[in-house]
Amino acid sequence: MTQTDTHYSLYIHIPWCVKKCPYCDFNSHEKRDDYNEEAYVDALIRDLKTEAPNVKGRTLKSIFIGGGTPSLFSAKSLGKILSQVDQQLNKTRDIEITLEANPGTFEAEKFSAFRQTGINRLSIGIQSFNDPHLKTLGRIHDSDQAHRAIKMAQDAGFERINLDLMFGLPEQTVEQAVQDVEHALSYQTGHLSQYQLTLEKNTLFYAHPPILPIDEQIWDMQTECQKQIANQLSQYEVSAYAAKQQQSQHNVNYWQFGDYIGIGAGAHGKLTNNNGQISRYWKKKQPREYMNTAGTLKSIGGENIVIESELPFEFMMNALRLKSGFTLQQFTQRTRLHPSTIEPTLTTLIDKQLLEISDSIYSCTDQGWNFLNNTLEHFLPTA
Numbered sequence: 001m002t003q004t005d006t007h008y009s010l011y012i013h014i015p016w017c018v019k020k021c022p023y024c025d026f027n028s029h030e031k032r033d034d035y036n037e038e039a040y041v042d043a044l045i046r047d048l049k050t051e052a053p054n055v056k057g058r059t060l061k062s063i064f065i066g067g068g069t070p071s072l073f074s075a076k077s078l079g080k081i082l083s084q085v086d087q088q089l090n091k092t093r094d095i096e097i098t099l100e101a102n103p104g105t106f107e108a109e110k111f112s113a114f115r116q117t118g119i120n121r122l123s124i125g126i127q128s129f130n131d132p133h134l135k136t137l138g139r140i141h142d143s144d145q146a147h148r149a150i151k152m153a154q155d156a157g158f159e160r161i162n163l164d165l166m167f168g169l170p171e172q173t174v175e176q177a178v179q180d181v182e183h184a185l186s187y188q189t190g191h192l193s194q195y196q197l198t199l200e201k202n203t204l205f206y207a208h209p210p211i212l213p214i215d216e217q218i219w220d221m222q223t224e225c226q227k228q229i230a231n232q233l234s235q236y237e238v239s240a241y242a243a244k245q246q247q248s249q250h251n252v253n254y255w256q257f258g259d260y261i262g263i264g265a266g267a268h269g270k271l272t273n274n275n276g277q278i279s280r281y282w283k284k285k286q287p288r289e290y291m292n293t294a295g296t297l298k299s300i301g302g303e304n305i306v307i308e309s310e311l312p313f314e315f316m317m318n319a320l321r322l323k324s325g326f327t328l329q330q331f332t333q334r335t336r337l338h339p340s341t342i343e344p345t346l347t348t349l350i351d352k353q354l355l356e357i358s359d360s361i362y363s364c365t366d367q368g369w370n371f372l373n374n375t376l377e378h379f380l381p382t383a
C-alpha cells in the first residue's frame with residue numbers, strides 16, 4: 001500500500017432530529033421514545049471497537065459527524081466518542097474533524113464547547129436566509145437564527161466553516177437565490193455547498209410535490225449564483241466551493257475513492273483489503289435495532305463486494321465530481337485495474353468533448369459536468 005492508501009476516514013452517524021424536514025431522505029428520525037443519547041454513545045463506542053482491527057496499521061485523516069442533527073448531542077457525549085477514537089485509532093496530526101450542525105439557538109450555544117472537544121470544522125445547514133422559504137422547507141430555524149449561528153461559530157473560534165444552501169425552492173426567484181448566496185458569502189467562511197432541491201422518494205415532498213421553478217429558471221439560478229460565488233470561492237466539486245486550504249478533506253477522500261469506516265445507525269463504510277478487493281458495508285438503519293446490536297455481527301445491515309466490472313463506474317462516479325479530475329495512476333492505485341480497461345472509453349469521451357486531458361490529468365469539460373450522468377453512463381459495465 002502507498003502512503004495515500006494507508007490513509008482513511010471515519011463517518012459517525014447521529015440519527016435524530018427535532019423534526020423531520022419534508023424533503024429529507026437521510027436516515028434521520030424525529031426525536032421520540034427511542035431517543036437515548038447515553039445508550040447511543042455507548043453503542044457507537046462498541047461499534048468503533050469492532051471496526052478498529054479492520055484499519056490496523058493505517059492512519060485516520062478525517063472524521064465527519066453527520067446526521068440527522070449531531071449538534072443535538074452534548075459536547076460531553078461527542079467528546080467521549082472522540083476520546084475513544086484517540087484510544088482506538090492512529091490519527092494524522094492535522095486531522096480534520098467536522099460536525100454537522102443545525103442553526104437553532106439551542107445548538108449554536110454549544111459551539112464553543114464543541115470546539116473544546118477537538119472538533120475543528122462546522123458544517124451548518126442554513127438552506128436559506130429567507131423566512132418564507134425556510135418555512136416551506138419545514139425548517140425549525142428562521143433567518144435571524146441562521147445569521148446568529150454563523151456569528152456564534154466564528155466567535156467560538158472555528159476557522160473552518162461550511163454553509164449548506166439549497167436552491168430551486170418552491171416560489172423562489174433567481175434574485176432570491178442570489179441573495180441567499182450573497183448573505184452566505186458576506187461571512188467569508190471559506191466553504192459553501194449549494195444543492196438543487198430534489199424530490200426524493202419516501203419524503204413528504206415526493207408524496208405531495210410542491211410546485212418548483214421551471215428548468216430554465218433553475219438554470220439561471222445556478223449560473224447567476226455561480227457567478228457570485230466565483231468572486232470569492234473556487235468550485236472544486238459539483239456542489240462545493242472553497243477558499244484556498246478550505247476544501248473538505250473528508251469529502252475529497254470520498255470523491256477520490258478513498259477508504260472509510262462508518263459507525264452509527266445506517267452508516268456506510270468502504271474498505272480495500274490486502275488483495276485489493278473492495279467491500280461496501282452498512283449498519284442497521286433503525287436506531288433502536290442498531291443500539292441493541294452495535295459491537296456484534298448483527299449490527300451489519302449488509303455488505304457488497306464491488307466486482308471488477310463495476311469498478312470503473314464506481315471510481316468515475318466519485319472522481320469525475322471533482323473539478324481536478326484524476327490521473328491514470330490514481331485510477332490504478334484505487335481500483336488495481338490496468339489503465340487499458342478504461343482508455344478506449346476515455347478516448348471516446350474526449351472525442352465527444354465530455355472529457356479533456358491536460359498534463360496527464362483527465363477531467364470533465366463544462367459540458368461533461370453539466371451532463372455528468374451521460375458522461376458516467378459510458379463507464380457502466382456492458383451486459
Ligand SMILES: C[S@@+](CC[C@H](N)C(=O)[O-])C[C@H]1O[C@@H](n2cnc3c(N)ncnc32)[C@H](O)[C@@H]1O
Binds near residue numbers: 023125127
Ligand atoms: C445530511 S443533510 C442534513 C444536515 C443537517 N441535518 C441540516 O438539515 O441542516 C446535508 C445537506 O444536504 C442538503 N439536502 C438534504 N436533502 C436535500 C434534498 N432533498 N435536495 C437537495 N439538498 C438536500 C441540505 O443542504 C443539507 O444541509
Ligand code: SF4
Binds near residue numbers: 019020028068
Ligand atoms: S434537520 Fe437535516 S437531517 Fe434532519 S430531517 Fe431536516 S434535513 Fe434531514
